[in-house]
Amino acid sequence: MPPMRTFHLIQVSDTHLGREQSWFAPNFRAMARIVSALRPDLVVNTGDISFDGAERDDDLAFARGCHAELDVPFRAIPGNHDVGDNPWRDDGPETITEQRLERYRRHFGEDYWLHEAGRWVLLGLNVQLFGSGMAAEKDQWRFLASAASMTSGRPIALFVHKPLFHLHAGEADVNHRFVPPDHRRRLIELLGGANVRLVASGHVHQHRRHRVGDVDHCWAPSTAFVLPDRRQPRLGTKHVGYIDYTFDEDRVDIQVVEPEQLMNHNLDDFPDAHAI
Numbered sequence: 001m002p003p004m005r006t007f008h009l010i011q012v013s014d015t016h017l018g019r020e021q022s023w024f025a026p027n028f029r030a031m032a033r034i035v036s037a038l039r040p041d042l043v044v045n046t047g048d049i050s051f052d053g054a055e056r057d058d059d060l061a062f063a064r065g066c067h068a069e070l071d072v073p074f075r076a077i078p079g080n081h082d083v084g085d086n087p088w089r090d091d092g093p094e095t096i097t098e099q100r101l102e103r104y105r106r107h108f109g110e111d112y113w114l115h116e117a118g119r120w121v122l123l124g125l126n127v128q129l130f131g132s133g134m135a136a137e138k139d140q141w142r143f144l145a146s147a148a149s150m151t152s153g154r155p156i157a158l159f160v161h162k163p164l165f166h167l168h169a170g171e172a173d174v175n176h177r178f179v180p181p182d183h184r185r186r187l188i189e190l191l192g193g194a195n196v197r198l199v200a201s202g203h204v205h206q207h208r209r210h211r212v213g214d215v216d217h218c219w220a221p222s223t224a225f226v227l228p229d230r231r232q233p234r235l236g237t238k239h240v241g242y243i244d245y246t247f248d249e250d251r252v253d254i255q256v257v258e259p260e261q262l263m264n265h266n267l268d269d270f271p272d273a274h275a276i
Contacts, residue, residue, distance in 0.1 A: 047079025
């Protein structure tokens with residue numbers, strides 16, 4: 001069997017695109033020009049695609065229009081700004097609803113998916129569904145169980161909006177930054193027999209790469225802006241950019257790129273934007 005040709009993927013995240021709050025659209029358009037020059041096999045946006053698509057359908061429509069500027073295949077998964085957050089606390093704001101999910105799907109299609117990349121299996125999950133009790137959550141768990149059973153040892157790259165954890169899978173804190181512990185545990189148990197090699201996420205607006213066992217956990221920076229330290233603890237590198245992946249037969253090369261074409265916006269420079 002001939003060796004697999006390399007599969008080139010660019011991950012963007014937290015693009016925060018809106019028609020009225022259009023401050024970050026120039027960075028995305030610069031990103032589209034970078035994509036046109038590099039010609040990757042796939043672009044994946046790991047959520048918070050829109051500025052406030054959870055509340056405004058037009059933000060999702062505008063964000064989808066911006067993605068039409070990408071002249072290569074792309075996949076997306078939603079973030080809390082697109083469909084609402086998973087109900088990680090009883091009084092949490094803007095939790096996911098059927099209506100919000102339907103709006104997202106109307107503009108972006110599948111909110112969880114499987115994409116084959118040579119020997120690699122790429123899985124995109126909608127972690128905003130975790131704990132929602134929605135029919136779509138049950139459907140996604142069934143999809144994931146089926147995907148895990150059919151991979152037959154092939155390497156898996158998992159794309160999620162929120163990182164699974166800060167430092168290790170045993171963390172018990174419940175907060176907005178990471179996948180809730182109960183659902184993280186169920187996810188890890190379900191994938192326990194599969195060959196997961198990469199977990200790629202966004203949400204934190206910081207880049208960090210760390211390895212736990214055989215798995216690389218890569219947090220993508222935002223293409224839009226960083227948050228000042230007074231509003232968010234520094235857990236990684238605060239600089240806008242994207243992640244460049246090259247998948248080979250049994251390994252993946254990971255590079256964080258901070259292109260000069262993207263303005264390194266600080267959220268404090270936009271007083272009309274709400275906190276993330």
